[in-house]
Amino acid sequence: MEIDLSAQEEKAWLFQRAKMFSSKLKDNVIKHVKNVQKIGKDDPRRIIHSLKVGFALTLVSMLYYVRPLYNSFGVTSMWAILTVVVVFEFSVGGTLSKSINRGFATLVAGSLGVGAVHFARFFGHKGEPIVLGILLFLLAAAATFSRFFPKIKQRYDYGALIFILTFSMVAISGYRTDEILVMAYQRLSTILIGGTICIIVSIFVCPVWAGEDLHKMIANNINKLANYLEGFEGEYFPLPKKINSCAPEYKTILTSKSTEDTLANLARWEPGHGRFGLRHPWKQYLEIAGLVRQCAFRFEILNGYVLSDLKAPQDFISKIQEPCSVMSIEAENLRVALKSYSPETEKDLLEIIPGVTMASILIEIVNCVEKISGAVKEFSGLAHFKETLDPKLSAELGQHQLLHKGSVKRVLEGDNEEENNSSPHVLITVHEEQPPTTNEKKVLGAET
């Protein structure tokens, strides 16, 4: 009887455990599936890229499966597979850069390797490995050192690696095999086949252009600045309210330099496509991005003031609210407002410091925005983006996009006398009504 009970208890206990385990497993699986879905949703091109890699690999594996192809390449077709796996990158620029580097480096290093083997044969059977060893050491060291040069590192790093690899292989195996010419030829041709498959799949199946990504990223960064500036009035000037606890969007701009550099680097390898010509001014993007980052630095400080408890007295705030909202480049109104506000004895200077500082940084930001606007305008000219847009509209759009949705207006001295316009004003009206839809912003950003 007792045994029966404990057996039953044990059964119940086991059942309990099994239930707990299965529910835990279920939770974990759901969590992972959600994570996978998120990664895919964040950028659906990732899923497409994965399928493209699978497709290219299956394509190149035909070299093995189809008898006539196998007969002509044999085991070396393995190099084609290796090439596809190693060379296929997310963007067209990445794939092109790696393919070209790999092909070219293999050609050069292969020829040098064959030369080295022939040269070493002069030294007899005993001297040959010694001479080859010395040559290998010297070339490997020199090529490795060359990878530290910034220019080579930036563009030809992979080429230098493949150079060392191919030279070592040809030089070393040349000591044992007499067919190094055949080997070198087979290696080169299979690499070319692999590289070509990668390039074709990369360009013709849903291509991902690094250049377009760079363009969108910069436009998006400018939008982030605009969004923050738009939200700023709402956060500082009304009666103290709860501030958004999530980190403002512009924060990512502060450390986005390396991504921008990489994209600009890859974009240079890409052929002309869509609105991006072969000689598209990619360098200019980095210049604009630098200015945008400068502006974001100022936002970072401004944000500190918004978040801090140090608030200027209410009457001072209300005094500078209007000129801060509608700010001209020389900030004339702001100056006037500050001028007219002579601190009374009881309201001492100390209390208005945060407000004054903030206003002062805002003036700096306007300077910054003006610079960005200038750079974007210069860029539009270089990129021949003007053609599709009325030049005046384009100039306005450039600033629209900076502080978007009617936030910036060029104020000309006189009326439309553009020639006399030696020191243009830029009016920035930060308002909350009619927040533009995301689509609208994207169009504005992409049109630059």
Place this chain on the structure above:
Amino acid sequence: MEIDLSAQEEKAWLFQRAKMFSSKLKDNVIKHVKNVQKIGKDDPRRIIHSLKVGFALTLVSMLYYVRPLYNSFGVTSMWAILTVVVVFEFSVGGTLSKSINRGFATLVAGSLGVGAVHFARFFGHKGEPIVLGILLFLLAAAATFSRFFPKIKQRYDYGALIFILTFSMVAISGYRTDEILVMAYQRLSTILIGGTICIIVSIFVCPVWAGEDLHKMIANNINKLANYLEGFEGEYFPLPKKINSCAPEYKTILTSKSTEDTLANLARWEPGHGRFGLRHPWKQYLEIAGLVRQCAFRFEILNGYVLSDLKAPQDFISKIQEPCSVMSIEAENLRVALKSYSPETEKDLLEIIPGVTMASILIEIVNCVEKISGAVKEFSGLAHFKETLDPKLSAELGQHQLLHKGSVKRVLEGDNEEENNSSPHVLITVHEEQPPTTNEKKVLGAET
């Protein structure tokens, strides 16, 4: 006679050209040699690294040159060469991370590949390539997609690549060769040999530790802040003088995040060495680095004010000079100075805005420095760096190093009553006398 003259003229002309060409060539060669020297001088470890790569490659080439070794491995020893070229990185952490990734991924993918080939054989001679093709497509796509997961990308990106590579090779060549088990074994063992050679050379011949580099970089960044702050008094407060035209050192900190992240990532792969234990708090470095960058953002704004023509009136400047130089954390003196300075009617508020803003940002910087000091202190505890230093001295050193050479002094409430010290003051004295030597600074930085 005439012909003679023209022939002479031609000779002279040719001589001239040859001279020009040779001098141009000489200039170019000298320029390149100087460039090479500079790259080497900037970091002599680059030269050593290049020699190490050459050495490891020559070592692995012995597999080919020495007959008994060649007999046991044959042509597959090529994989050992390939492994050395691809896996040998500048830092120990890089080499270890790549070797371990490569070895482990080869083992897993090799086993899976052998399994896939055996599974596919059930489907007959015609079905085999189709089943293998489908498996290849699915696994390659899945593995490629996994590389988009931030955690995998950060640590196992290379492993995922090698997984795809090995699986494709084993699965595809398994269709043609019956000796895939032998092939898989040889590939794995040669990769292990290559990887082991890399790891041994990397650790035992002049090792470059990513962790040490990270430590030095952060310490150096803190020094850069200190240097700027030290030079600041000299630049803003004396009578207007020529400002250093070269970019201040701290500028590099603004965009050094990606380098720091990479180093911290590699440092995690490294075994304990010197003062860095196995569980060294590498994460803490990134935290400190973030605070240092926050501080550098503020410097960027401050620098804008120093460079701008907007200077506050002289009497105001002289009023805040002393409290700006000797600044306490609550900036009491600065507050008092600002309080006592009531703008007269003719000197309006507008004129002192730049000065007020600057002082205000300086107060922010002091807050920032205090945070860095706290983070460094916390870190020292976690890293067990205290042992070698007197705790009090260490606390002082932490701040010494921040604003170095007697610039910071902890002011205790009462005298040495550390228990009552609920809100410590930090006095920052920016002075120009006795600039510390570079060695001194380095010691301070490295000791943290």
